[in-house]
Amino acid sequence: MIFCNLASGSKGNCSYISSNDTSILVDVGINCKAVEQRAAIVGIDISRVDAIIITHEHIDHMQGVCALSSKYNIPVYIHPSSYYSFVGKVGTEICNLKANSFDRPFDIGSLNINAFRVSHDAAYTQGFTISDGEKSIVMATDLGYLNDNVYKRMQNADYIYIESNYDQSMLFNGKYPKYLQYRIDGKNGHLSNVETSNAIARLYLENGRKRFMLAHLSQNNNTPDVALQTLFSTLGQHNIDVKDIEIAIADQANPSEIITI
Numbered sequence: 547m548i549f550c551n552l553a554s555g556s557k558g559n560c561s562y563i564s565s566n567d568t569s570i571l572v573d574v575g576i577n578c579k580a581v582e583q584r585a586a587i588v589g590i591d592i593s594r595v596d597a598i599i600i601t602h603e604h605i606d607h608m609q610g611v612c613a614l615s616s617k618y619n620i621p622v623y624i625h626p627s628s629y630y631s632f633v634g635k636v637g638t639e640i641c642n643l644k645a646n647s648f649d650r651p652f653d654i655g656s657l658n659i660n661a662f663r664v665s666h667d668a669a670y671t672q673g674f675t676i677s678d679g680e681k682s683i684v685m686a687t688d689l690g691y692l693n694d695n696v697y698k699r700m701q702n703a704d705y706i707y708i709e710s711n712y713d714q715s716m717l718f719n720g721k722y723p724k725y726l727q728y729r730i731d732g733k734n735g736h737l738s739n740v741e742t743s744n745a746i747a748r749l750y751l752e753n754g755r756k757r758f759m760l761a762h763l764s765q766n767n768n769t770p771d772v773a774l775q776t777l778f779s780t781l782g783q784h785n786i787d788v789k790d791i792e793i794a795i796a797d798q799a800n801p802s803e804i805i806t807i
Contacts, residue, residue, distance in 0.1 A: 554796030565678035568655030711736035752782035
């Protein structure tokens, strides 16, 4: 099973997962050309993608869905609430629509998709556990807080893609209006560096989880260095050796390396 992040952040999100003869994209929040270019950099053939699955309808997760799906005839799996909200906002219907309630696990080729709800201010927001029967990855971004159900999903995952959106000091001392600050910091907003760092420390200590990618970093209220400093400080407080944990950071403008799970 392999994973590659093609884009992550407030300007667009897109990830690639493949195992055996099956390849999928999670979200397409960048335009079709950008997906093609970034995929080509790491040797991914977008024309061979079997499906697109959508976490929620916000434009930074769906900007390029219609164009990419239409060009390559890729089916799009999306919750009906997300679909109707998206169409209502942008007025564009999705080609190759596969409306799915996501209320039970289902297979796309050799990959099993198991969705779980997360708290975010969209019509319907979800994360995914994606498995090929041997290895699994949990995709959890755009969540205001890490509830017990989401944490349980991460306990047995081989790789965890988790939001680390903002630094509280940067957020509340920045230029965002107060309502937006409280929205981001609220339970239907995003995860802070501190919340994510505490979760990683707990997952390591209680469950031996060692492989993580920090995702959806805010362009205005975070930096990779700040996110890492917060994480390393938290790990130090728990007497965890940083060298024992594999940490990558998803980038907004560049694809990650191909990661074998």
